[in-house]
Amino acid sequence: MKKLLLFSIILAVILASFAPSTIFAATTQINGSDVMVIGDSYFALSGEIVRALENEARNAGVLGANDRFRNNPVSGATLANNGIPSQYKNGISSGKVKYVIMDGGGNDCLQGYSAPPYTASTPFIKNATDAVTNLLKQMKADGVVKVFYLFYPDPNGDLNGLKAKLDALRPIMQSTVANATEKPETYFFDIRPTWSGNLSQYTLPDGIHPTTAGSVATAKAMWSEMQKVNFFGTSTPTIKYGDYNNDGSIDALDFSSFKMYLMSPVRTYTEVFDLNVDNTVDAIDFAIMKQYLLGIVKNLPYN
Incomplete structure (x- = not known):
């Protein structure tokens, strides 16, 4: 009787450790x-774009609940004169990174006076593109895997010629990034389509910086593009069928979790339990799991 009671207590503890609040948590991937x-x-003023992007990553199970990106942008920073590049260089002094998310070039457009037409040799454009070329080369040497370069929406108004300068810089910078010979895998993302028709709603009265709505829209568009290009390597995650607690093995703990899952009155489709790959999780999958643990079924998924 005592042994049976002890076994019941141990089993209860094991099952409690896989309560729905934890066993259904997404797997952290970065x-x-x-x-x-x-x-x-554009990133630094309110910080809302980065926070919203982190939330997108958390909601997708890519970032841990309390984890944060290393957030180094500085208002007023230029690409030229070692502005934005110094943020990277200072940042990696505390440890190298795999992924860099950046913007840059807006403040370069405001440096000095250059008469139109603007070309690749116009000082503010050449200085900015040279800085990006050198920065990407350094990132490649440091082992950075991927770079996501966000380029600005249109300003809400001409703002003393800023729009014309951005319009000139944008395609030249995009070409610079595309043609750089030494760089990590780099994505240039033009945010203008997301802002089209929403400039008044998305832009602060200064005509440049994003409102909360603009920040959230920007982050969602960035995240959608990141998924499309598999930026964090998560668009097609590898499923190890049956390994619900993601510890690398399929065992009694996963079996207990599966039982709790089926007993729950409210549940959503969970692919890791779809052991016959029929887009439904039911008693058949549970039976397959049992046969796998008994050695009758040799491989998962089984169909």
């Missing part, structure tokens, strides 16, 4: 410290 954000006030 560390926040592996991601560095650099740039200017």
Whole structure:
């Protein structure tokens, strides 16, 4: 009787450790410290874009609940004169990174006076593109795997010629990034389509920086593009069928979790339990799991 009671207590503890609040948690795939954000006030002024992007990553199970990116952007920073590049260089002094998310070039457009037409040899454009070329080369040498370069929406108004300068810089910078010979895998993302028709709603009265709505829309568009290009390597995650607690093995703990899952009155489709790959999780999958643990079924999924 005592042995039976002890076994019941142990089993209860095991099952409690897989309560629905934990066993249904998404798997963390990256560390926040592996991601560095650099740039200017478009990221730095309110910080809402980065926070919203982190939330997208958390909701997708890519970032841990309390984890954060290394967030280094500074208002007023330029690409030229070692502005934004210094954010990266100072940041990696505390540890290298795999992923860099950046913007840059807006403040370069405001440096000095250049008469139109603007070309690749116009000083503010050449200085900015040279800085990006050198920065990407350094990142490649440092082992950075991927870079996501966000380029600005249109300003809400001409703002003393800023729009014309951004319009000139944008395609030249995109070409610079595409043609750089030494770089990590780099994505240039033009955010203008997301902002089209929403400039008044998405832009602060200064005509440049994003409102909360603009920040959230920007982050969602960035995340959608990151998924499309598999930026964090998560668009097609590998499923190890049956390994519900993601500890690398399929065992009695996963079996207990499966039983709790089926007993729950409210549940959503969970692919890791779809052991016959019929887009339904039911008693048949549970029976397959039992046969796998008994050695009758040799491989999962089984169909």
